[in-house]
Amino acid sequence: MTGDARKRAEGLTYLHGFGNEHSSEAVPGALPEGRNAPQRAPLGLYAEQLSGTAFTEPRAHNRRSWLYRIRPSAAHPAFRRTDNGALRTAPFAESVPDPNRLRWDPMPEPAPGTDFLAGLWTLGGNGDATQRTGMAVHLYHANASMERVFSDADGELLIVPERGGLLLHTELGALHAEPGHVALIPRGVRFRVELLDSLARGYVCENYGAPFRLPDLGPIGANGLAGVRDFRAPVAAYEDVEGPVEVVNKFCGNLWTATYDHSPLDVVAWHGNHVPYVYDLRRFNVIGSISYDHPDPSIFTVLTSPSDTPGLAGVDFVVFAPRWLVGEDTFRPPYFHRNVMSEYMGLVEGAYDAKSAGKGGFVPGGGSLHNMMSAHGPDRETFERASTAELKPQKVDDGLAFMFETRWPVTLTPHAADADHLQRRYDDVWQGLQRHFRPLH
Structure with missing residues (x-):
């Protein structure tokens, strides 16, 4: 990685709000004034609009960016099919939905020379990508x-x-994402992933529906x-590179x-709201109970992709960030529950309190x-510990x-x-939960 690329990625601009207009130029004068596509764009660039939503969606939900680039995206040869590897897409018709509770260990080590795209391994999903529903x-x-x-x-x-x-080298500039961050690449934006360490591992939510x-x-x-101000967009940067470059499109x-x-x-300047961004999860301002009871996990929602039913998300992204627990006469870990929503949970660091x-x-991992x-909730060990713990203020900051x-x-x-790293005895964590019922009469 060049020092200039790292410096640009660390000089991100604040996004200042979803749906608002943002702009950046790598060369002064590259952004045209007054018209998105003048008869001749500045500096000999080509004007191109990238639309992430339909043209006629409401203004508050419409996503598009104007790109001013060295060559238009239309200047490319034909695409041909290539191997999907372990990457799969909805509809997931090879299996039936499984009602069992399931848990996996971290993925095994990758073969030498495995890049981000080759290292993508699909666990599952729902909906239909061709209908722009599900995840x-x-x-x-x-x-x-x-x-x-790569572009999706x-x-x-x-x-x-x-x-x-x-x-993440994107068309609109570079994003620097470390463990504890999340990065979003919008639909159709091209990017390349450079590793900053010898090994990289993590999770990806592919959202087919409305943008987060x-x-x-x-x-x-x-x-x-x-x-809003903690989401950061890249500053414009471009590659003026002649020579063969492989471009992979997921379609x-x-x-x-x-x-x-x-x-x-090769985008020299851009403006719009269909842009990549990065967010530091430790900046999440946790809202919780200061009296009694554990709030529903919806209170931890960072981003949501709405569905056609008000209040029902196609997918929510929820974080359990560092926070204080102060509830009195309360079972403080997440309670036993059954939920109409389906939950995939991952762990970035430390331990989870349930x-x-x-x-x-x-x-x-x-x-x-x-x-x-x-039916799920705290395992037996956690239940027994939390049921008898002294309820003094407690800082949860180790995960x-x-x-x-x-x-x-x-x-x-x-x-x-059928993965080797699937935990075959996950149900055992709830074994040994004893009957404690004692009728008063």
Whole structure:
């Protein structure tokens, strides 16, 4: 990685709000004034609009950016099919949805030379990418930087690093994402992943539906949860590279490849709101109870992709960030529950307060799936400890967990259902929960 690229990635601009207009230029004068596509764009550039939503969607929800680039995206050869590897896309018709509670250890080590794209491994998902509904859960494990460029026409990619830093070279500039951050690559934006360490591992939510946005705050008021000003967009940077570059496009579930005679990351200036961004999860302003009871996990929502039913998300991204627990006469860990939503949970670091860690437990890089109406909650060890703990104020700051919560069941891929790192005895964590019922009469 060049020092200039690292410096640009660390000089990100604040996004200042979802749906608002933003702009950046790598060369002064590259952005035209007054017209998006003048008869002749400045500096001999080509004007191009990238639309992430339909032209006629409401202004508050419309996503598009104008790009001023060295060559138009239309200047490329034909694409041809290439191998999908372990990457799969909805509809997930090879398996049936599984009502069982499931948990996986971290993924095994990748083969030498595995880049981010080759290291993508699909756990499962729902909906239909061709209908722009639903989502998929992927994991990645890589030990090499990408030389090729990738774009996803099926959905946006929310990347959650768990091990190793990433430098995401996008059409609109570079994003620097470390464990504890999340990065979002919008639908159709081309990018390349450079590893900042020898190994990178993490999670990806591929959202086929409406773009992620901040949730409404309702009675919380004007402040709280994820702050608008903490989301950062890249500053413009471009590659003026002549020579063969492989470009891979994910389209309707399959990978297609073409060899360009130039780098497609050649945007010199841009303005709009269909932009990549990065967010530091430790900046999340946790809202919780200061009297009694554990609040529903919806209070931890960072981003939401709304569905056609008000209040019902296609997918929510939820984080369990550092926070104080002060509830009195309260079972403080997450309670036993069954939920109409389906939950995939991952762990970035440390331990989760409702699950035991260690060998065979819930550990960083692993994940669990509780499909809709599956009964789950604290394991036996956690329940017994929390039921008798002294309820003094407690700081929970030794872990960072997250959840992809979705309206539909997550159907597993065959390779996830049969994976060697699937924990075959996950149900055992609830064994030994004793009968304590004692009738008064």
